[in-house]
Amino acid sequence: MKQEPVGLFEKYFIIWFRIVTERIWTGDKKVRNTFLVILGFGILNGFLLTGSVKDFFRLGEAAVYDIPSTLYGLNDKGEYEPIAEYYKFSRIPVKLEQLKSEETNYSTDNRHKLIQCFLSTEDNSFYSHNGIDLKGIARAFVVNLMAGRVKEGASTITQQVARLKFLSIERSIARKAREAWLAILLELVYPKDKILEVYLNEIPLGHGTIGVGAASRFYFRKEVQDVTWGEAAILASLTTRPTQFSPIVNPVSSMNKVRVVFRKLVENGRMTVADAEKEFGILEEYYTNLNRSPNDSAFSDRLNKFPYVTEYIRKNLIRSIGSSRLYNGGLKIYSTIQIRHQEEAEKALLPALQRQTIESNQRAFRNIDAFDDLYGSGYSLIADLNDLPEFKFKISKIERTFSSAYQEDIRDEFSALNLLTGDDYLGDTLDKNFTSQSTKDHLLPVEGSLIAIRPETGYITALVGGSGFRSDNQQIRPFQAFRQPGSAFKPILYAAAMDHSGKNPDPEKNVTPATLFADSPLQYLMEDGDEWAPENYSSEYSGFILLRKALEQSKNSVAVRVLEQVGLSNLMESLRGLLQLQGRDIPYNFSVSLGSFELTPYELTRAYAALASGGKTVNPISVLYVEDNAGKVIKDFRKDYEDVERKQIISKEAAFLITSMMKDVVEEGTGRGVLSYGLNRKAYGKTGTTNNFRDAWFVGYTPELVTSVWFGYDVGTISLGRGMTGGKLSAPVWGRFMARALEKEPPKEFPWLSEVKISKRTVCRMSGKLPSGQCHDLLEEYFIPQTVPKDVCNDHGSAWNVVETKTQNPVTQKPAEPKKQDTKVEKKPSESKPPKRKKSVFSGDEEIDY
Numbered sequence: 112m113k114q115e116p117v118g119l120f121e122k123y124f125i126i127w128f129r130i131v132t133e134r135i136w137t138g139d140k141k142v143r144n145t146f147l148v149i150l151g152f153g154i155l156n157g158f159l160l161t162g163s164v165k166d167f168f169r170l171g172e173a174a175v176y177d178i179p180s181t182l183y184g185l186n187d188k189g190e191y192e193p194i195a196e197y198y199k200f201s202r203i204p205v206k207l208e209q210l211k212s213e214e215t216n217y218s219t220d221n222r223h224k225l226i227q228c229f230l231s232t233e234d235n236s237f238y239s240h241n242g243i244d245l246k247g248i249a250r251a252f253v254v255n256l257m258a259g260r261v262k263e264g265a266s267t268i269t270q271q272v273a274r275l276k277f278l279s280i281e282r283s284i285a286r287k288a289r290e291a292w293l294a295i296l297l298e299l300v301y302p303k304d305k306i307l308e309v310y311l312n313e314i315p316l317g318h319g320t321i322g323v324g325a326a327s328r329f330y331f332r333k334e335v336q337d338v339t340w341g342e343a344a345i346l347a348s349l350t351t352r353p354t355q356f357s358p359i360v361n362p363v364s365s366m367n368k369v370r371v372v373f374r375k376l377v378e379n380g381r382m383t384v385a386d387a388e389k390e391f392g393i394l395e396e397y398y399t400n401l402n403r404s405p406n407d408s409a410f411s412d413r414l415n416k417f418p419y420v421t422e423y424i425r426k427n428l429i430r431s432i433g434s435s436r437l438y439n440g441g442l443k444i445y446s447t448i449q450i451r452h453q454e455e456a457e458k459a460l461l462p463a464l465q466r467q468t469i470e471s472n473q474r475a476f477r478n479i480d481a482f483d484d485l486y487g488s489g490y491s492l493i494a495d496l497n498d499l500p501e502f503k504f505k506i507s508k509i510e511r512t513f514s515s516a517y518q519e520d521i522r523d524e525f526s527a528l529n530l531l532t533g534d535d536y537l538g539d540t541l542d543k544n545f546t547s548q549s550t551k552d553h554l555l556p557v558e559g560s561l562i563a564i565r566p567e568t569g570y571i572t573a574l575v576g577g578s579g580f581r582s583d584n585q586q587i588r589p590f591q592a593f594r595q596p597g598s599a600f601k602p603i604l605y606a607a608a609m610d611h612s613g614k615n616p617d618p619e620k621n622v623t624p625a626t627l628f629a630d631s632p633l634q635y636l637m638e639d640g641d642e643w644a645p646e647n648y649s650s651e652y653s654g655f656i657l658l659r660k661a662l663e664q665s666k667n668s669v670a671v672r673v674l675e676q677v678g679l680s681n682l683m684e685s686l687r688g689l690l691q692l693q694g695r696d697i698p699y700n701f702s703v704s705l706g707s708f709e710l711t712p713y714e715l716t717r718a719y720a721a722l723a724s725g726g727k728t729v730n731p732i733s734v735l736y737v738e739d740n741a742g743k744v745i746k747d748f749r750k751d752y753e754d755v756e757r758k759q760i761i762s763k764e765a766a767f768l769i770t771s772m773m774k775d776v777v778e779e780g781t782g783r784g785v786l787s788y789g790l791n792r793k794a795y796g797k798t799g800t801t802n803n804f805r806d807a808w809f810v811g812y813t814p815e816l817v818t819s820v821w822f823g824y825d826v827g828t829i830s831l832g833r834g835m836t837g838g839k840l841s842a843p844v845w846g847r848f849m850a851r852a853l854e855k856e857p858p859k860e861f862p863w864l865s866e867v868k869i870s871k872r873t874v875c876r877m878s879g880k881l882p883s884g885q886c887h888d889l890l891e892e893y894f895i896p897q898t899v900p901k902d903v904c905n906d907h908g909s910a911w912n913v914v915e916t917k918t919q920n921p922v923t924q925k926p927a928e929p930k931k932q933d934t935k936v937e938k939k940p941s942e943s944k945p946p947k948r949k950k951s952v953f954s955g956d957e958e959i960d961y
Contacts, residue, residue: 599799
């Protein structure tokens with residue numbers, strides 16, 4: 112039978128053990144040597160149970176705190192200002208030097224009142240022991256033995272520091288032994304004042320506060336160095352069971368525990384009985400005026416000016432630097448958010464969403480018992496067969512019914528009756544119920560999005576993600592809401608088409624602002640046999656129309672004809688480059704021209720930013736760099752941003768042309784609502800409204816800023832209401848935001864304009880061709896040099912000469928352009944409006960009568 116081979120270490124240990132034992136039991140001192148060996152093994156075992164070699168290397172961590180991180184934004188002076196904090200527990204580190212000596216005659220000890228309170232209650236002999244208080248241990252043993260329970264602890268402040276920094280709260284002999292061991296090491300390494308400072312900054316004091324600095328600000332709304340004797344006593348009373356003795360949760364228990372603290376101060380000679388009674392009497396006013404919810408926490412008190420911005424940046428930073436470092440590292444995060452822009456974004460969007468919620472008047476689904484009523488009996492059988500959980504509601508049907516009836520009917524009657532009785536308590540209760548209601552009378556909230564980006568730098572300066580950041584509404588819609596852009600997509604399509612024509616000129620297929628397209632009904636037979644008939648919103652058509660005018664009036668049929676003329680395959684590369692979609696592609700069908708596929712507001716804004724940058728891609732950024740607590744840059748996002756190449760997707764000339772066309776949309780077309788708030792600079796943009804008024808958009812820019820505004824319901828099938836277009840809802844919000852946000856910034860021109868090579872020609876407004884002697888309605892238009900029209904207009908026949916001759920009468924004005932009848936195929940004015948056609952899936956947002 113084979114035996115297990117003996118290793119080299121085992122051989123050496125056996126030899127060493129034999130030598131040692133021979134020496135122990137050789138000679139006349141066998142008993143003494145045996146005792147020493149047993150004692151040595153006992154000490155070694157005790158060390159292995161209570162200590163570790165690693166402990167010597169961990170002692171430096173004792174003076175390192177988990178500090179909240181701070182997010183900064185730019186104010187009007189160009190200076191960084193705190194706008195948010197990141198932490199799980201509130202902590203405000205306090206230096207012992209900040210707690211100045213007392214000038215009162217209460218005690219011979221002139222330390223700060225807070226220090227005296229904590230020393231009296233936790234460890235009165237702190238400055239005299241070496242980490243372990245043997246007398247205190249003996250005293251606690253006797254007290255607990257007589258009480259028959261754990262009534263008094265024996266841990267010194269140093270031991271508590273060891274537990275708070277390195278150990279768990281487990282109650283066991285092994286943990287207490289390690290606590291004592293680590294306390295001795297701490298006393299060897301740190302001076303007493305430093306250990307006390309660590310303790311005051313690490314002790315949990317309830318409601319999410321760690322340390323006396325955060326607790327003082329939470330409980331008393333003041334800095335810790337300014338607390339009174341009574342307030343210091345409250346903080347010292349919270350060390351054992353913060354929830355039970357919290358003045359907010361249990362005021363009576365708190366007062367009783369504070370009495371104990373004052374009694375300790377008297378027993379330890381730090382105060383006289385008269386002084387203690389005086390200070391306790393002053394404290395009673397605090398309890399009398401205390402009116403706070405027991406559920407209050409320091410987390411709700413944290414600095415958080417702009418919740419949507421805070422949450423968006425938090426999610427991104429967790430991916431790059433980790434949650435532990437973000438919450439505890441004391442980082443300084445410098446963002447691109449401009450405080451003025453963000454404030455104006457919220458002032459513009461949030462009230463508009465609240466008004467639109469009432470205006471749209473869409474009720475939330477309330478028949479939640481329908482499933483139970485119809486299928487409740489069968490569900491139990493299905494649950495038994497498939498091991499499904501029990502079907503139940505959090506509240507009963509009676510409670511839901513009463514709550515609904517009370518909110519919609521009974522509450523108003525109570526309010527009216529209370530006006531007669533004048534009961535203040537009932538009135539306050541009703542008012543509180545009204546104000547705490549998140550949505551009025553079960554109305555579904557209209558949601559929205561606003562995001563603003565600097566076109567040259569990509570800096571995100573403002574971000575609003577919805578109607579209000581709450582526990583039930585935390586979706587950051589600029590990045591997470593996938594919605595159809597509708598007509599807001601047309602500028603991207605037209606820019607790509609004009610760019611293609613500039614690079615591949617073809618007199619028969621060139622697309623320019625002066626290209627003439629037929630605005631007439633369309634009908635396509637799809638591969639599956641269905642028909643697709645894209646329509647203008649009003650089902651009215653203008654005959655032949657120039658592309659510039661078609662964009663101004665948001666003509667759907669023209670958008671489809673542009674795509675049909677150029678070819679989707681010829682535009683796909685440019686469209687992909689402008690949109691920069693991640694993980695998905697643009698659908699390969701003609702409905703793309705009407706914005707039928709889903710984009711996020713961020714993606715659409717980024718595409719417009721490329722147009723505002725002269726056709727060059729923009730890489731948005733929200734955080735510039737992150738510093739640690741010592742001021743060292745630990746993550747520089749600017750380097751990552753600079754490493755990403757900005758590609759020239761379309762030519763500067765194409766970007767110039769679409770920009771000039773969107774200027775007409777704002778000044779004369781569907782985007783005139785932008786001018787409602789006195790925007791003092793040129794603006795360029797486009798409205799967008801999807802079928803059945805489900806989405807309302809305005810996306811546009813100035814040379815300084817690109818911004819998108821979206822309105823809609825989270826449920827994409829719900830309508831905002833008849834007539835709720837992008838021009839009516841989103842354009843005014845966009846205009847208000849841009850006017851206020853850019854108020855202190857001087858207007859400027861696009862920096863790339865000097866590099867644009869554009870030809871300017873006079874063309875016939877009717878045909879878009881070079882004018883002949885018969886053309887009298889002329890237009891100055893811009894062209895990419897390769898696409899300048901060469902044909903001379905010959906569309907004015909004898910019939911038109913008659914009309915034009917009439918217009919030469921100095922008394923008679925020129926007829927309005929849309930009424931010219933020469934653009935009709937049948938050459939006859941229509942006698943009546945065409946019959947209403949069934950709406951297609953894709954509708955535009957040309958101007959309607961509101």
